[in-house]
Amino acid sequence: MKKLLIACCALLLSVGSFAQDPNFYIYLCFGQSNMEGNARYEAQDTVVNPRFQVLSAVDNSEVGRLKGKWYPARAPLCRKGTGLGPADYFGRTMVENLPENVRVGVVHVAIGGCRIELFQKDKYKEYIKTAPEWMKGMLKAYDDDPYARLVEMAKLAQKDGVIKGILMHQGESNTGEKEWPLKVKDVYDNLLADLNLRGQEVPLIAGEVVNADHGGTCASMNPIIATLPEVIPNSYVISSAGLSCAFDHLHFDAAGYRIFGQRYAAQALKLLGVGLPTAEELMERTVPASTNMHGCDFPRLDQDNRAYFRLFAPDVKRLQVDVCGKRYDMLKDEKGWWSAKTDKLVVGFHYYFLLVDGFSVIDPMSNTFFGCSRMASGIEVPEGKEGDYYRTQNVPHGQVRTVTYFSESQQKFRRCVVYTPAEYEKNTKKRYPVL
Incomplete structure (x- = not known):
């Protein structure tokens, strides 16, 4: 009886030595350069809700991070010298749509240019022997074993929260290999086993490479990526259709990554039973701006003075809305509808423009006003009760x-x-x- 009591006390002490928060959702992120982050991050990408965190997998003097510590997840998430990737706006979208008591964390390990074999436990050593010189410095940051570093950091993360999913973007370096899904399954199965996870509870969410609609160099890989759910039951493929890319047609640009991250998040939220609001739901809780053209439902405003924009433009490659100098990337769905939500706007009148593939135009759904030395669209953000002193009263x-x-x-x-x-x-x- 005494031995049993001692064993129980030891178990309680071991369990109580860390405080695991069930409302801290952890996602593991791995892959090659598109997951690593290839686009130069901008000022808007360095401001982040502290509920979105990254567990640094390496020391990073660029942003003052130490390996194995949690930090607010501002770009870059991977290593010093990397850029914006899909994980950045995955996390932002998650915390924006989850309850305030829920935090989201990412564990991020990616190597630009690598094949999937680099993450296979029984093949990575042979692969590293043939790795190009430019890759060896990146590999050294992970002690020449990125998979082991991912597992090491994931185990640390499990002390603080619950692993809810695995995000992957890889495939360019394995283009045309029909056995690629089986190799991904090997990595996925090893992660489940090494972290004591259950496949039905931890989905794999993988993204397509740059799509053919933007001249993707490796777009022929997308049909192979699409077969992942046939090999891994709890896996989902995120479309890259319509996402803008860099000049090399291998990597997405910053706008593409932001939208891609939102698409990853939409799938993860759906699996959590949280759907992004539909246009109909949005219209129920917002009102059209008084500055709209007659009969136009958008732009709209919510009670927090955020503006919502929605346009149908299936042939446009990139669409942004510029409100008083701040640009918001619009998210394109697969039907050709673009949408965006602004930050809270101050009360009063705001000029705005649409940027269609970089060209500034007025919004056909807004009345036009002369401002900024030319004709512009405008949106009026009304005052609350504090403005009653000048409104017509009964x-x-x-x-x-x-x-x-x-x-x-x-x-x-x-x-x-x-x-x-x-x-x-x-x-x-x-x-x-x-x-």
């Missing part, structure tokens, strides 16, 4: 009258404007001052 009102009279001094008819108060007609004997 109280007695006076009148402004135009009176024509004959001036004896000038010997001609003249016109004057006179304001009479509300009670003027009721008390015709009362005299009033005149200005």
Whole structure:
């Protein structure tokens, strides 16, 4: 009995040595350069909700991170010298649509240019022997075993939260290999086993490479990627259709990564039972802007003064909305509808433009106004009750009258404007001052 008590106490101490938060959702991210982050991040990518965190897999002096520590997940998430990737806006979209008590963390390990074999436990050593010189420095950051580093960091993350899924973007370096899905399954199965995870509870979410609609160099790999769910039951493929890319047609650009990350998040949220609002649901909780063209439902405003834009433009490759100098990338669905939501806007009038593949135009659904030295679209963000002092109220009102009279001094008819108060007609004997 005494030994049993001691064993139970030891178990309780081991369990109680860390505080695992069931509302801290962890996602493992791995792959090659598109997951690593190939686009230069911009100012907007360095501001992040602290509920979105990254467990640094390496020391990174660029942003002051130490290996094995949690930090707010501002770009770059991977290593020093990398850029914006899909994981950045995956996390942002997740925390934006999950309850306030839920945090999201990512464990991020990726190597630009690598084949999937680099993450296979029984093949990575042979693969590293043939790795190009430019890759060896990246491999050294992970002690020449990125898979082991991913598992090491994932085990640390499990002390703080719960692994909810695995995000992958890889395939360019294995283009045309029909056995690629089986190799991915090998990596996925090893992660489940090494981290004591259950496949039905931890989905694999994989993204397509740059699509053929943007001249993707490796677009022929997408039909192979599409077969992943046939090999891994709890896996999902995220479309890259319509996403803008870099000049090399191998990597997405910053706008493409932002939208790609949102698409990854939409799938993860769906698996959690949280759907992104449909256009119909959005219209139920927002109101059209007073500055819209007659009969146009968008732009719209919510009670927090965020503006919502929605346009149908299936042939456009990139669409942004520029509100007073701040640009918001619009998300394109597979039917050709683009949508965007702004930050909270201050009360008052805002000029805005649409950027269609980089060319600035006015919004056909907005009235036009002259501003910024040219014709522009505009959106009026109304005041709340604090603006009642100048709004028309249901109280007695006076009148402004135009009176024509004959001036004896000038010997001609003249016109004057006179304001009479509300009670003027009721008390015709009362005299009033005149200005």
